[in-house]
Structures are given as structure tokens and as C-alpha cells.
Amino acid sequence: MNKYELAVIVKPNLDEEALKAEFDGVKELIERFGGTVEKVDDWGKRRLAYEIQKVNEGFYSFFTFSSENNTPNEIEKRMRIKENILRYLIVRQEA
Secondary structure (H helix, E strand, O other): EEEEEEEEEOOOOOHHHHHHHHHHHHHHHHHHOOEEEEEEEEEEEEEEEEEEEEEEEEEEEEEEEEEOHHHHHHHHHHHOOOEEEEEEEEEEEEE
């Protein structure tokens, strides 16, 4: 099992309920492919370094999880088609 960190930036125009549903969906996605979420770090609404899809702000959240080697690829395939997610990045942490 390897440790990974997933950074997610969600569109700022979502209400509180839709935002929670989006982050819960990310957690479920990790768990569906055999990962275990260890920590979730919500940063809230922040200004983006550069404009993405004519948006200057986004909700940041970081998920630390453990999983097998193939899980990040499966997560990336599903994250790519979610329309409320502006950007995401999965990084493997050193042991």
C-alpha cells in the first residue's frame, strides 16, 4: 500500500450542500477502488493563481489516502469527467 495526496479545486459558485456532496463523492471514489481515506484537509475558498474557465476562485480540499498502485489511475479517469471540479492532482508521498 502506498500513500497518496489528492488536491481538488471545486467551482466557487456551488452552495454548501452541493459542495459537501462533491467532496463526499471524491471520498466514495477513493474507497470504491480500495483506498482508505486517512485525512481530509479543507482550505475553503481561495483565490486561484491564474484564471481557469473564467473563474478566479475555488474551494480547495486535500485528501490523504492509502491504496494500491492502480487506484490513482482509476480515480483520475473519473475525476476528469466531473464538471464541478476545476483541477485535481494526485501525488505519491514518500514513505
